[in-house]
Amino acid sequence: MTYRQTIAIDAMGGDFGPSVTVPAAAAALKRMQDTKIIFFGDEKVIAPLMGVYPELKKHSQIHHTDITISSKDKPSVALRNGRDSSMRLAIEAVKDGVADGVVSAGNTGALMAMSKMLLKCLPGINRPAIASVMPTANGKTVVLDLGANLACDAEMLIQFAILGSVYARVVQGVPAPTVGLLNVGTEEMKGHEEIRAAATILSTVPFPGKYYGFIEGNDITKGTVDVVVTDGFTGNVALKTAEGVGKLSKEFLTMAFKSSPLAMLGYLLARGAIKRMKDQVDPRKYNGGMFLGVNGICVKSHGNSDIEGTENAIVVAYDLIRNGFNKRVADEIENLSSQEKFISVVGV
Amino acid sequence: MTYRQTIAIDAMGGDFGPSVTVPAAAAALKRMQDTKIIFFGDEKVIAPLMGVYPELKKHSQIHHTDITISSKDKPSVALRNGRDSSMRLAIEAVKDGVADGVVSAGNTGALMAMSKMLLKCLPGINRPAIASVMPTANGKTVVLDLGANLACDAEMLIQFAILGSVYARVVQGVPAPTVGLLNVGTEEMKGHEEIRAAATILSTVPFPGKYYGFIEGNDITKGTVDVVVTDGFTGNVALKTAEGVGKLSKEFLTMAFKSSPLAMLGYLLARGAIKRMKDQVDPRKYNGGMFLGVNGICVKSHGNSDIEGTENAIVVAYDLIRNGFNKRVADEIENLSSQEKFISVVGV
Numbered sequence: 166m167t168y169r170q171t172i173a174i175d176a177m178g179g180d181f182g183p184s185v186t187v188p189a190a191a192a193a194l195k196r197m198q199d200t201k202i203i204f205f206g207d208e209k210v211i212a213p214l215m216g217v218y219p220e221l222k223k224h225s226q227i228h229h230t231d232i233t234i235s236s237k238d239k240p241s242v243a244l245r246n247g248r249d250s251s252m253r254l255a256i257e258a259v260k261d262g263v264a265d266g267v268v269s270a271g272n273t274g275a276l277m278a279m280s281k282m283l284l285k286c287l288p289g290i291n292r293p294a295i296a297s298v299m300p301t302a303n304g305k306t307v308v309l310d311l312g313a314n315l316a317c318d319a320e321m322l323i324q325f326a327i328l329g330s331v332y333a334r335v336v337q338g339v340p341a342p343t344v345g346l347l348n349v350g351t352e353e354m355k356g357h358e359e360i361r362a363a364a365t366i367l368s369t370v371p372f373p374g375k376y377y378g379f380i381e382g383n384d385i386t387k388g389t390v391d392v393v394v395t396d397g398f399t400g401n402v403a404l405k406t407a408e409g410v411g412k413l414s415k416e417f418l419t420m421a422f423k424s425s426p427l428a429m430l431g432y433l434l435a436r437g438a439i440k441r442m443k444d445q446v447d448p449r450k451y452n453g454g455m456f457l458g459v460n461g462i463c464v465k466s467h468g469n470s471d472i473e474g475t476e477n478a479i480v481v482a483y484d485l486i487r488n489g490f491n492k493r494v495a496d497e498i499e500n501l502s503s504q505e506k507f508i509s510v511v512g513v
Numbered sequence: 514m515t516y517r518q519t520i521a522i523d524a525m526g527g528d529f530g531p532s533v534t535v536p537a538a539a540a541a542l543k544r545m546q547d548t549k550i551i552f553f554g555d556e557k558v559i560a561p562l563m564g565v566y567p568e569l570k571k572h573s574q575i576h577h578t579d580i581t582i583s584s585k586d587k588p589s590v591a592l593r594n595g596r597d598s599s600m601r602l603a604i605e606a607v608k609d610g611v612a613d614g615v616v617s618a619g620n621t622g623a624l625m626a627m628s629k630m631l632l633k634c635l636p637g638i639n640r641p642a643i644a645s646v647m648p649t650a651n652g653k654t655v656v657l658d659l660g661a662n663l664a665c666d667a668e669m670l671i672q673f674a675i676l677g678s679v680y681a682r683v684v685q686g687v688p689a690p691t692v693g694l695l696n697v698g699t700e701e702m703k704g705h706e707e708i709r710a711a712a713t714i715l716s717t718v719p720f721p722g723k724y725y726g727f728i729e730g731n732d733i734t735k736g737t738v739d740v741v742v743t744d745g746f747t748g749n750v751a752l753k754t755a756e757g758v759g760k761l762s763k764e765f766l767t768m769a770f771k772s773s774p775l776a777m778l779g780y781l782l783a784r785g786a787i788k789r790m791k792d793q794v795d796p797r798k799y800n801g802g803m804f805l806g807v808n809g810i811c812v813k814s815h816g817n818s819d820i821e822g823t824e825n826a827i828v829v830a831y832d833l834i835r836n837g838f839n840k841r842v843a844d845e846i847e848n849l850s851s852q853e854k855f856i857s858v859v860g861v
Contacts (some may be wrong), residue, residue: 181553183721208849234543239702240643248544252764261705281655301761302764312697315697315704315705316705329521347750349663349750350747354587356746357661357664357746365643381749381750381753381758382749382750382752382753382754382756382757383754383756383757385754385757386754386757386758386759386761387757387760387761388758390623395750397697398697398704398705398752399746399747401697401729401730402695402730402743402747402750402751403730403750403751403754404730404755405729405730405731406730406731406733406734406751406755406758407730407754407755407757407758408730408731409730409732409733409734409735409755410729410734410745410754410755410758410759410762411758411762412734412735413648413649413650414758414759414762414794416650417790417793417794418766418787420789420790421783421789422740422783422786423784423786423792424786424789426781426784427734427782427784427785427786428782428783428787430782430783430784431777431778431779431780431781431782431783431784431786432783433779434775434776434779434782435769435770435776435779435780435783436774436777437773437775437776437780438768438769438770438772438773438775438776438779439766439776441769441772442765442766442768442769443720445765446762447764468567478657490844510567
């Protein structure tokens, strides 16, 4: 049988290992056409779990290894000692062209370090960014960087704007995505020097998106722009703060419904609608940190993801592969690099 | 009649001016003992609004001025041209000892610049921070800096930790407040150099709180610590992101209840409980950015605050005055400065 794409899965990554990655892959497979899965990890654990998923068994194979990267390992240690680890072998499968993308719920730092080292960056991209999609009042927005680069200069921010714009266009189907730079105010003189420099360049040079201007934290969920660009420190804090507030809102809502018999009755009547609302903002639906800018599709699933969350992370990788994301980025950058104005300002 | 405290109000500040500040002061007055109000602004607008509030009229006076700082003025322009503005005169009232604190919903940058220039910082504090209280799963947490200082060195972060701890102790009544440094992970090696340096110092030297360690964005609402310390850029983005997510959750909930007749009926039954929940996280309840570290109580109300929000900002100033916040900070710093260990590490 021939497949259009192959996804390598670090079966051992995350808090639950194969007990989540195997059923998640089985569920994802139903949403992915012509796809083959290769699991990297302990065959003795993975194989027995496949029994109940005949379709998965048919369209997957296991690459055995005993070695696993711990979530506590420093990236440098993982690089040094993780030579035959499930994570590294899964990335190498992409490097060697055996797979088109890799998904891991393992150690983020190690995954980023290994994919940078083995897969390198796309031409014209200096540093990859972690990107993720967040729900907004009117759809979705892609936010990057979420933690790969704590400090970012203007050039990196511009590259993130390119990556985010191509993602919004190619994967989310937004024809002319708007890009905002996350800042503490919308006035021109606000913010760090790097952001102001990036703003000047983005409003001058052509790039695959449309520069909107500075945005503030509340603009993320307002859906002001299709792409939110920020440094990895700010993005990481913003994403996790958003997750925290979402969780707290849910807890307060549950407490409210439990606070009186009348409220409980109200809940019983409204629960279908409430459930749909919760689904809309379910963090599992938005699982999958995409390592954009790496020369190879690499998606990080949350360490504590359940089956549904991990399934979504696998589908995120599939979407990137299926839509030829990396090829499109390379084309855009080649196109930009040939434009005099871009060269003179950005100096790619 | 004698008063225990006097609060100066920039009556013209904010999007709605006296039409909000006057009724807000009337409402706040009911919650504040022995307090006098001085309004700074256009007497022709303020005086007629007082007619319906005889108690406020009795315990307040108007200091007339025609000049107002615009929300669009740059701080430098406001400093230069705002000599007789309602904002500046209100701050000067504190400087001259005529008032104990000032509340304004005007231009944040101008208010910060003027209060720093006129009131100066508390001894031992280099730069004031904007602090605010946020709701958590188990109570409240104070977060600072929210935007006064975009970049912060370790010394500033430590001073913010001191200010936040004293606030939690003195105003919120937490005997031994825990302090967390906002970061992208909880491991020691994570984050910017300044945060790591601040962490080392806070875990070594005595200060009015108890150092907890690094925290992440989701810890803010989890209530992991009583005081969240961060630089002004990150804090500003985190606060506004949290506001945005809170707003989006409410919108989704409203949409859910409106989605079917059954859900609407459910809402009617549960609405008392839902309202209590919404009240719990009502941003108006948490209005009032405190300029901690300024040698004089100064509270910034949201520019678009309604009467209830502005009322709360005035009460925030009252609480700081009533609990002698600045005196307590000064005492703590004097106490710390006499301790050899503190001097050798922080070098105050």
